[in-house]
Amino acid sequence: MSIEARKAHDLTVSETLVAEAEALGLDITGAAEQGIARAIKAEKERRWKIDNAEAIKASNDYVAKHGLPLAKYRMF
Template sequence: MAHAVRRATNVTIDQALLDEAKGLGLNISRAAEAGIETAVRAEKERLWQVENAEAIQSSNNYVEKYALPLAKYRVF
């Protein structure tokens, strides 16, 4: 997220966790940003899987029934 525009916001964080993070010298804003980025990425992946579940199942059914289309050409 290089050169990202940042905006101040208020968040509520467990006091013990916040104290521990500060005690370790962590940048709270950057750590929160990294956690949110991870959560956003995971949710996008989950939504993609839900949206494409039918196609994924269809592909899996095909492979189960007919095997991989080019399996005979695999060298590993």
């Protein structure tokens, strides 16, 4: 297992959020990292959908016109 390099970075965060997180015993750094990771994932998915919209539409159009390939072998 490799250890990922870390980079210190200053973030400005709402005092209310920090106080509430501390009161709940949350790991603020870990929570921030998880939130950033979720935001990155969501943005990558959004961009992928935009980049592949034409292919997705073509696939959906094909299925609408011809049905699912190998549909006769479906067990459900």
